[in-house]
Amino acid sequence: MAHLASRSPAGDFLRRHPTIVVGGILLLLVLLAAVFAPLIAPDPIAFEPVNRLKPPSSSFWLGTDSLGRDVYARMVYGARISLIVGLAVALVSVLAGTLIGLVSGYFARVDAVVMRLMDGIMAIPSILLAIALVALLGASVKVVIIAIAIPEIPRVTRLVRSVVLSVRDLPYVEAARASGTPVGRILWRHILPSTAAPLIVQATYICASAILTEAGLSFLGAGTPVELPTWGNMIASSRLYLQIAPWTIFAPGICLALVVLAVNLLGDGLRDRLDPRISRRM
Secondary structure (H helix, E strand, O other): OHHHHHOOHHHHHHHHOHHHHHHHHHHHHHHHHHHOHHHHOOOOOOOOHHHOOOOOOOOOOOOEOOOOOEHHHHHHHHHHHHHHHHHHHHHHHHHHHHHHHHHHHHOHHHHHHHHHHHHHHHHOOHHHHHHHHHHHHOOOHHHHHHHHHHHHHHHHHHHHHHHHHHHOOOHHHHHHHHOOOOHHHHHHHHHHHHHHHHHHHHHHHHHHHHHHHHHHHHHHOOOOOOOOOOHHHHHHHHHHHOOOOOHHHHHHHHHHHHHHHHHHHHHHHHHHHHOHHHHHHO
16 A cells, blocks of 8 residues: 555655645645634734733743733734735736836847846845835835835846747747737737746745745834734844743744745745756656
């Protein structure tokens, strides 16, 4: 039976792509915890000063923070903000970067102008640009998503543009152009599918980077509002109590590291799976 299980499609996929399986399982567990947070965790903003800085116990699984709030509850609810920010930034940057990259790569007349604009955005440190936008527009989840997504758009644009430049002069694209096919149809049916594999991999790395950036902004006080239970806010508010209550900072820090690791593992596995050269070697 063990021999048959090892030959099953699931066992073969696990053997060939363990990073996809491990990263996917970790990410799925965090996603389930975020979705069912009201069922598995108490109120994350309810505070009891009498229970402040309590160590982990049967009543408080991960202890309490300086205001008596349950660290476990805040950690579970914090997964919601991190996943929302990561997925939203990846979606916004991929959609905008794909559209700009298709236009820039296909139309040579606008390529120079667009790419110089993208180079200008990339020249600004992403964390400084995000801090400036948050300071200008105010601290909220939407503003944080926009502030993190803008520096990622040029990277996606350059990736899509490079793919478009490599396929726009291929015979099947030339044939479609010669037959009078509209430009929009050529971009949608003949060029866009070639960008799918690298975009999927790039989106996973953007998601992981966005989660870290959001935590960094919250730690600096330039991210989401301080009353929201996010991992960055938890780390920021607990740094003064590291020596006397280390559990208040270790729990969100470990969760942040595990989620970023899971997304990166998933991205590495998808890269190996979608890249024909790596797949043939495997």
